[in-house]
Amino acid sequence: xxxxxxxxxxxxxxxxxxxxxxxxxxxxxxxxxxxxxxxxxxxxxxxxxxxxxxxxxxxxxxxxxxxxxxxxxxxxxxxxxxxxxxxxxxxxxxxxxxxxxxxxxxxxxxxxxxxxxxxxxxxxxxxxxxxxxxxxxxxxxxxxxxxxxxxxxxxxxxxxxxxxxxxxxxxxxxxxxxxxxxxxxxxxxxxxxxxxxxxxxxxxxxxxxxxxxxxxxxxxxxxxxxxxxxxxxxxxxxxxxxxxxxxxxxxxxxxxxxxxxxxxxxxxxxxxxxxxxxxxxxxxxxxxxxxxxxxxxxxxxxxxxxxxxxxxxxxxxxxxxxxxxxxxxxxxxxxxxxxxxxxxxxxxxxxxxxxxxxxxxxxxxxxxxxxxxxxxxxxxxxxxxxxxxxxxxxxxxxxxxxxxxxxxxxxxxxxxxxxxxxxxxxxxxxxxxxxxxxxxxxxxxxxxxxxxxxxxxxxxxxxxxxxxxxxxxxxxxxxxxxxxxxxxxxxxxxxxxxxxxxxxxxxxxxxxxxxxxx
Amino acid sequence: xxxxxxxxxxxxxxxxxxxxxxxxxxxxxxxxxxxxxxxxxxxxxxxxxxxxxxxxxxxxxxxxxxxxxxxxxxxxxxxxxxxxxxxxxxxxxxxxxxxxxxxxxxxxxxxxxxxxxxxxxxxxxxxxxxxxxxxxxxxxxxxxxxxxxxxxxxxxxxxxxxxxxxxxxxxxxxxxxxxxxxxxxxxxxxxxxxxxxxxxxxxxxxxxxxxxxxxxxxxxxxxxxxxxxxxxxxxxxxxxxxxxxxxxxxxxxxxxxxxxxxxxxxxxxxxxxxxxxxxxxxxxxxxxxxxxxxxxxxxxxxxxxxxxxxxxxxxxxxxxx
Numbered sequence: 001x002x003x004x005x006x007x008x009x010x011x012x013x014x015x016x017x018x019x020x021x022x023x024x025x026x027x028x029x030x031x032x033x034x035x036x037x038x039x040x041x042x043x044x045x046x047x048x049x050x051x052x053x054x055x056x057x058x059x060x061x062x063x064x065x066x067x068x069x070x071x072x073x074x075x076x077x078x079x080x081x082x083x084x085x086x087x088x089x090x091x092x093x094x095x096x097x098x099x100x101x102x103x104x105x106x107x108x109x110x111x112x113x114x115x116x117x118x119x120x121x122x123x124x125x126x127x128x129x130x131x132x133x134x135x136x137x138x139x140x141x142x143x144x145x146x147x148x149x150x151x152x153x154x155x156x157x158x159x160x161x162x163x164x165x166x167x168x169x170x171x172x173x174x175x176x177x178x179x180x181x182x183x184x185x186x187x188x189x190x191x192x193x194x195x196x197x198x199x200x201x202x203x204x205x206x207x208x209x210x211x212x213x214x215x216x217x218x219x220x221x222x223x224x225x226x227x228x229x230x231x232x233x234x235x236x237x238x239x240x241x242x243x244x245x246x247x248x249x250x251x252x253x254x255x256x257x258x259x260x261x262x263x264x265x266x267x268x269x270x271x272x273x274x275x276x277x278x279x280x281x282x283x284x285x286x287x288x289x290x291x292x293x294x295x296x297x298x299x300x301x302x303x304x305x306x307x308x309x310x311x312x313x314x315x316x317x318x319x320x321x322x323x324x325x326x327x328x329x330x331x332x333x334x335x336x337x338x339x340x341x342x343x344x345x346x347x348x349x350x351x352x353x354x355x356x357x358x359x360x361x362x363x364x365x366x367x368x369x370x371x372x373x374x375x376x377x378x379x380x381x382x383x384x385x386x387x388x389x390x391x392x393x394x395x396x397x398x399x400x401x402x403x404x405x406x407x408x409x410x411x412x413x414x415x416x417x418x419x420x421x422x423x424x425x426x427x428x429x430x431x432x433x434x435x436x437x438x439x440x441x442x443x444x445x446x447x448x449x450x451x452x453x454x455x456x457x458x459x460x461x462x463x464x465x466x467x468x469x470x471x472x473x474x475x476x477x478x479x480x481x482x483x484x485x486x487x488x489x490x491x492x493x494x495x496x497x498x499x500x501x502x503x504x505x506x507x508x509x510x511x512x513x514x515x516x517x518x
Numbered sequence: 519x520x521x522x523x524x525x526x527x528x529x530x531x532x533x534x535x536x537x538x539x540x541x542x543x544x545x546x547x548x549x550x551x552x553x554x555x556x557x558x559x560x561x562x563x564x565x566x567x568x569x570x571x572x573x574x575x576x577x578x579x580x581x582x583x584x585x586x587x588x589x590x591x592x593x594x595x596x597x598x599x600x601x602x603x604x605x606x607x608x609x610x611x612x613x614x615x616x617x618x619x620x621x622x623x624x625x626x627x628x629x630x631x632x633x634x635x636x637x638x639x640x641x642x643x644x645x646x647x648x649x650x651x652x653x654x655x656x657x658x659x660x661x662x663x664x665x666x667x668x669x670x671x672x673x674x675x676x677x678x679x680x681x682x683x684x685x686x687x688x689x690x691x692x693x694x695x696x697x698x699x700x701x702x703x704x705x706x707x708x709x710x711x712x713x714x715x716x717x718x719x720x721x722x723x724x725x726x727x728x729x730x731x732x733x734x735x736x737x738x739x740x741x742x743x744x745x746x747x748x749x750x751x752x753x754x755x756x757x758x759x760x761x762x763x764x765x766x767x768x769x770x771x772x773x774x775x776x777x778x779x780x781x782x783x784x785x786x787x788x789x790x791x792x793x794x795x796x797x798x799x800x801x802x803x804x805x806x807x808x809x810x811x812x813x814x815x816x817x818x819x820x821x822x823x824x825x826x827x828x829x830x831x832x833x834x835x836x837x838x839x
Contacts, residue, residue: 031797034599041555041599113567119560170601172572181601197600197610198797199684199789225682225787226796229666233681237674397549397802404553404565437561 023205023218023518025500027511028231028240032198032224037180038154039110039117039169044418047152048510049222052203053093054154054186057084057103058147062504062515064327064421066147070098070155070187072133076462079142080125086133090210092157093184093191100135103127105158105167107137115169120419121149122437142460144467145422152419160185189213189514190220198224215514235261235495242500244511246493248316248369254495261495264505267318268492269325270416272368274299274378274485275430277409278446282360289355290409296482298349299410302385303378304341309488312373316491322475323415323426325489327507330423330458330471335479338486346385359388360409365399368414369490375412378487403443411443414490418508423471427455431478451477522830530819535586537815541808542582550574551598551802572598585808595805599797604809608791613693614684615783615790619775621710623768626717631764633718634725635752638733650726656719661778665712665785672708680705682787709786713779717771721764728760735759769825773818 033046038054040046051059059069068074071084090098104127110117111124123143128136139146161167161180170178184192187210190203203220205213223240225231228247234240236257246254246263254261276290276299277283289295305319322336350356364375372393379389389410392399403411417425432438432455433447451474458470478484494511496503502517552569569575573584588595594604633649640646673681685701687694696702732738733756741751780792787793791810798806 035601037601040601114571116556116560116568119556119564122561170596172596172598172601174596177596177603177606178601196687196789197602197607198787198793223683223787226793227785227787230669230682230785230787233666233669233674237677237681239673239680239682395549395800397551397554397800398547399549400553401550404562440560440562 023216024221025217025219025242025513025516025518026221026223026240027513028223028225028234028243030224030228030231030243030245031226033201033222035170035181036184036192036195037170037178039115040178040181041116044508044510047154047419048508048512049201050154050184050186051188051510052190052220052513053184053188053192054156055188056153056155057086057150059151060421060506060508060512064506064508066151069151070103071150074147077136079460079462080139082137082139082146083130084135084137086135087210088133090187091208092160092187093206093208094157094160096157096159098155098157098187099132100129101158102155103135104129105161106153106155109156109161109167109169110153112168114171117152117169119437120152121146123149142462144460144462144464145420145424148420148422154186156180157185189215190217193219211514213514215516216518217513217516220513235497238497241497242494242503242511244494244509246495248314248491248493251314251316251493260498262498262500262503264494264496264503265316266492266505266507267325268416268490268509269327269418269421269507270368270414270490270509271320271323271325272374272412272414272487272490273320273323274487275408275411275413275444276446276484277406277444279406279444282358282409283407284359284361286358288409289353289358290360292353292355293482294349294353295355296485298346298353298355298385299382299387300339300482300485301342301346301349302381302387303339303485303487304381305338305487306341307381308374308377312370312377313488313491316493317369317488320486320488321479323431323478323484323486324417324423324475325507328417328421328423330427330468330475332472332475335472335475341381343381343385350385350387357386357388359390362389362391363399363403363408363411364391364393365396365412366394367396368412371412374487404440406443406445408443413441413443413484415441416508421508423468423475424455424458427451427471427474427478428459431455431474431483446483448477448481448483451481523827526823526826530816530823533819534812534815537811538586538589538808539582541811542578542585545581545802545804545807546578548799548802551804554801555598589809589812594809597798597803597806599801599803599806604805607794607806608809608813609692610694611789611791611794613695614788615776615779615792617695617697618706618710618713618779618782618788618790619772621706622714622717622775623772625710625714626721627764627768629714630718630721631725631757634722634760635729635757637722638726638729639752641730650723653719653722656715659715661712661716661781662785664715665709665782668708668712669785679707681708684789709782709788712785713775713782717775720767720771724764724767725757725760728763729756732756732759766825769821773814773821776817777814 033049034041038047038050055069057071058066061067070087072087073085075083077083086100107127123139125138125140130136164179166179189206189209191206193202193204195201201222205218225234231243232250235243254263276296278291279288282288309317309319319338321338324331362379364371379391382389415426415430428438430441433452434442454470454474458467461467461470492509500518504515552565556565597604597607637646637650669681672679683705684696685705686699687696687702688698738756741755780795783790783792784796795810
């Protein structure tokens with residue numbers, strides 16, 4: 001009798017707990033978000049996670065095309081003024097109505113001098129509330145990429161910000177904490193139920209979402225698992241349903257467990273490339289032979305992309321001929337032809353330029369996929385044609401200051417054009433002459449008048465077709481001058497448990513769970 | 519006694535100041551935090567401005583003096599990565615680390631002491647010698663490897679225990695505990711086992727050596743002649759005489775465990791102070807690193823001071839020293 005009762009209680013408990021479990025997606029990420037405040041730390045991953053709760057005026061759809069989110073429509077009324085009609089009937093998670101005031105307050109917060117996200121919307125000058133659901137945004141010049149920028153400027157509730165004294169972003173220098181670090185109030189498909197930093201952040205479905213949900217998830221539990229072996233173990237044992245960072249070396253093992261695990265593989269938007277110093281002297285003080293086009297071409301010809309793809313990247317990467325991935329606007333297939341290795345020709349070119357066997361430092365960090373091995377492979381290929389690369393490998397935090405101070409000869413760079421998702425991100429920040437807000441990542445000190453002219457022209461061209469043609473032209477100039485050597489697009493591997501039915505893979509490496517069916 | 523105490527506290531403060539000094543000396547080689555804080559599109563002037571606001575342009579001595587000055591007033595500032603108060607962050611993580619360390623310590627005593635007794639009384643038998651030999655593995659295997667092995671066996675293959683995290687926690691005031699829930703208790707097993715493995719073998723070897731010594735003593739022989747049962751002889755009379763060094767060792771090792779828990783915490787994604795510190799290193803989060811190092815050295819110094827005071831109370835000869 002006793003036993004039966006226990007069984008009955010157990011069954012009842014099971015019945016109670018099962019419906020709650022259905023629709024729960026446990027997401028094992030490789031790191032945690034640092035804060036619930038999207039304007040706290042310049043971090044694409046955190047912005048991607050918080051996009052489940054907060055939304056911008058625009059967003060990316062299934063195919064990474066921009067579509068209106070909180071804006072219903074927009075028009076360009078003068079070259080420097082955009083008018084947005086806002087969606088009506090949208091409610092924040094606290095029940096407040098979404099209006100133009102909210103957009104203005106959010107833009108102010110994002111562009112505050114202390115906001116680390118200010119660079120995400122560089123052309124912003126000001127905004128005017130026209131009526132409850134109309135707002136005009138002024139930009140500094142013709143600026144075709146405003147819509148791209150607005151995808152990462154998430155909208156807060158103005159009243160909520162004011163009430164909680166959070167109208168300005170938190171300033172770590174001042175020593176006072178911000179309300180938005182711990183609390184969330186967006187308009188998105190999920191709201192934050194609870195958060196324990198580095199342990200678990202729970203999102204639950206928001207029933208009042210303005211859009212028709214395509215997902216059937218009731219609850220998301222985001223758990224960071226920093227150690228990749230532990231993450232793979234958690235996936236195999238069923239403790240998590242999804243990871244956006246399946247380590248490349250464990251892919252065969254996950255593939256073998258095909259009954260329990262589904263692998264989603266693709267190529268990332270991030271293009272890995274090698275850049276050169278264009279200064280008169282190398283770090284060693286010797287004159288810089290890499291100012292000669294023939295030397296740069298020789299260094300490119302020495303690299304065997306197929307070998308790197310096969311051996312170092314285990315066949316998972318995509319060899320690149322252009323500096324941006326195919327999905328990025330501005331990409332031109334005609335340029336994207338990988339250069340075939342030809343060590344003999346490389347040697348001949350080096351001889352012709354009188355630069356045989358020069359010594360240089362090769363600065364490598366640790367953030368790209370298998371970066372250490374890629375660098376070692378490239379260095380040995382250069383040694384084969386008689387060059388003397390000195391490998392300088394270190395963590396990103398150590399290498400970046402050297403790079404931005406221009407203390408490099410040759411360096412690696414991975415550029416995904418995030419958060420803009422446009423070739424202009426690369427041409428303006430990596431390849432343009434370093435001046436003003438241009439060329440911040442132009443670590444080699446490259447400067448070419450013609451290139452700058454084309455890039456600046458593309459910045460103010462509002463006609464999309466013409467703009468993309470200009471961007472393709474900049475990429476062509478870059479290729480002809482061998483400004484940087486493109487290597488490959490990195491592999492991207494997500495893995496889900498078998499119970500997830502439809503999980504769209506995004507090549508910007510940001511999961512969008514509101515499109516997932518379990 | 520008062521002079522002794524004052525001297526010890528003075529020592530403690532000196533140790534902490536020195537630790538912080540070396541910490542700030544090293545921070546410069548960890549890289550540039552500003553590069554980690556801003557995103558790709560920040561302009562150079564944005565970066566410079568942030569660097570100035572954080573006081574990173576000044577020399578390390580100025581940064582160090584400012585840190586000590588603020589710390590003396592109980593101000594440790596905000597974490598650059600989490601934008602939360604550093605003290606709050608550490609207080610939030612301390613219970614997780616503390617519970618892990620206490621359970622690992624209890625495990626090491628509960629397993630290590632009986633094993634030590636058995637290997638002592640069975641000296642020369644095959645099972646005692648193989649246990650003794652096996653304990654070398656515990657000393658020599660690095661704890662991250664032990665952790666991964668435990669996860670592979672108990673979590674992936676057998677599916678008995680969770681391989682990461684802390685399970686559900688219950689908040690008792692500011693203290694969060696995982697010991698009151700089923701999932702929390704299940705989650706603590708593997709990390710504490712992995713953390714205590716080294717400690718178990720240490721306790722076992724210590725108890726074994728002490729037992730061998732004690733079993734040769736006269737009072738054991740007399741007790742035996744008097745007909746005291748063997749079990750009572752080993753566990754009541756002999757063992758009691760072996761425990762003094764074990765208690766000392768355990769007290770000293772708690773500090774070590776807190777400091778070295780960071781490897782275990784990283785492997786098991788245990789949301790404790792070690793995990794926090796590891797992330798702070800990756801992101802060059804100087805306020806968190808500085809506070810963590812100070813607090814851990816404070817714990818070390820306090821434990822050592824207590825041990826010294828206990829000794830001084832027991833042995834008057836040490837008070838003059």
